[in-house]
Amino acid sequence: MHRTTREPLRDMEKNNKSKNRREFLQSGVRLSLALALGGVSGLSLSKAIKDDYVWQIDPFACTQCGRCATECVLNPSAVKCVHAYDLCGYCDLCGGYLKPDSNARTTAAENQLCPTAAIERKFIEEPYFEYHINEDLCIGCAKCVKGCTSFGNGSLHLQIIHDICLNCNECSIARMCPSDAIKRVKASEAYNIKGDWTKPTI
Amino acid sequence: MKKLKYILYTFAFLLLTVSVYAQQQRFPKPEFDSGYTQPSTITPEPRALQLEYFDVLILAIFLAVASYLIIKKRSRRGILWLSVLALLYFGFYRNGCICSIGAIQNVTLSFFDATYAVSITALLFFVLPLIVTLFYGRTFCAGVCPLGAIQDLVIIKPLSLPKWLNKTLGLIPYVYLSLAVLFAATGTDFIICRYDPFIGIFRMDAKALMIILGVAMLLMGMFIGRPYCRFLCPYGVLLSWMSRFSKRHLTITPSECIQCKLCSKSCPFDAIDYPTNEKEVVKSGLGPKRFITYALIIPLWIAAGVFVGVKSHTFLSKANPDVYLAELLISQPEVKNDPDNIDVQTFLASGKSMETLVEEAEVIQDKFYTGSMIAGGFLGLVIGMTLLNTVVFRKRQDYEPHKGNCYSCGRCMDYCPVEK
């Protein structure tokens, strides 16, 4: 307070007046800003959902382009191949497991389609085999998916695995996917597993 | 001969498609005799919703503590530790996602995309810091934002930049904000997230380019305090609007400024305004005349902005994948024969007609036309107002933080010798 005593009274009054004016203006603008903020949030709140979103692949839209392996922010990708066993034919000659031109139905690496040998083949009973994906090895390259979809039942397909995925605000694969197959889905229905999940008919 | 082959192929193809549709499964699932139990398909659950709400709770607590530390407690040390905690939690533990800055895009998209609704967590992340800033200044930037925290911690020897440079570079966030809103509104891209320079560091994994960008930003940040905050951050624009009119704000001194000048060099962000020297102002010829001229040319700036916006809308719209593809197919039809162009090949295989693609692209381009026009006008207004501000004379007797630009980091408080 000691400075004001140095000032002539008239100056002080003038200062006070302009100060009052400024404060009035400030609170006016503050109020309008608060209202604008309230308006924006109210408007989006009217549409907002309690559930959260996650990203997921529509296996029927995916064209197995291979970008899932390369475009994810994670390396290796959060996209992995999953196996819908219900749809599998347990074929000996698996289109997803063996290269089309392979000369023998053996587990030899040169005959396998998967670049990382992530598919494990297990004999069940004559002539059936179970195919199991080793998630730690799979890089989501979609080679097996392509094979299985073209020559088999299409039981192998890609999904974003949610204990790996970081749930980016915008999935960087979604942007690059040529088939627009990656969409936001509700977190409570986070997977589109073929068989359980059928393409919504629009 | 060739024709025959072609017909055969078509026939084979038709047969194949028909058979696929006729029976979903080419090879029916076998009946097993040996008591085989089929494994179930793995579907690990995403992060629980409760945890997302927990993040919001943490955000609210951090905001409250930061405001308390700055306004009531006046503790630089406290805010420093709080920002370290925020960096650890929101940065390294939550991997920098979701953040308030990126939430701008979610809110925007929810306005423009009928099929998208923002999640409550994202909305709260967007709105809570703004509300708090309207009451207590940018305490969010001081102790809660992980991007601010990581930059604040690396400051070693901040240089003071000339005022004109600060002002000019300070326009970039407005451009960034306009583009971010434009791209989000047209459903093109979330550029704030894609070009977040520090996310690669938080995740300790990213494309090489983003890591380089982040490290470069931090190296620069040793000498130029908080470069992202000052010259890029689009959320900072909104925060600074709120902060300018905040009800309360950090003060450098606990009571009266004694003009000791001790704080004047303490701010690494050039956010302290010095007392005004009336004589100098009179000499430099700033006055009502200039004010009127600058005010009168604001409409010209807006018009120029609109013009530039309209001119650049085709260029900007190419960032949209659909528009890009359509333009590519029109300007270089020969790419149709390029087997390595995945986008083109997928489009050709999808059976979508060229007309549909072009139609869709035109709709998006129209949106870009309107959007760029508005964004340009807005930027023109901002430039005009910034210029106008340079000739407005505000009387100031003390050393004060610039309410819009101050991050409430509290450094200057430590320099003030006045006791409470």
Ligand code: SF4
């Ligand atoms: S980017 Fe799209 S089309 Fe390509 S593999 Fe992934 S989901 Fe399938």
Ligand code: SF4
């Ligand atoms: S072929 Fe590719 S997608 Fe299939 S299991 Fe191997 S790595 Fe995964």
Ligand code: SF4
């Ligand atoms: S959301 Fe992110 S982490 Fe998840 S699949 Fe997409 S890019 Fe990868």
Ligand code: SF4
């Ligand atoms: S300016 Fe932006 S990046 Fe910096 S602390 Fe504030 S919100 Fe975070």
Ligand code: SF4
């Ligand atoms: S609190 Fe002080 S030192 Fe920190 S940004 Fe504001 S004016 Fe600068």
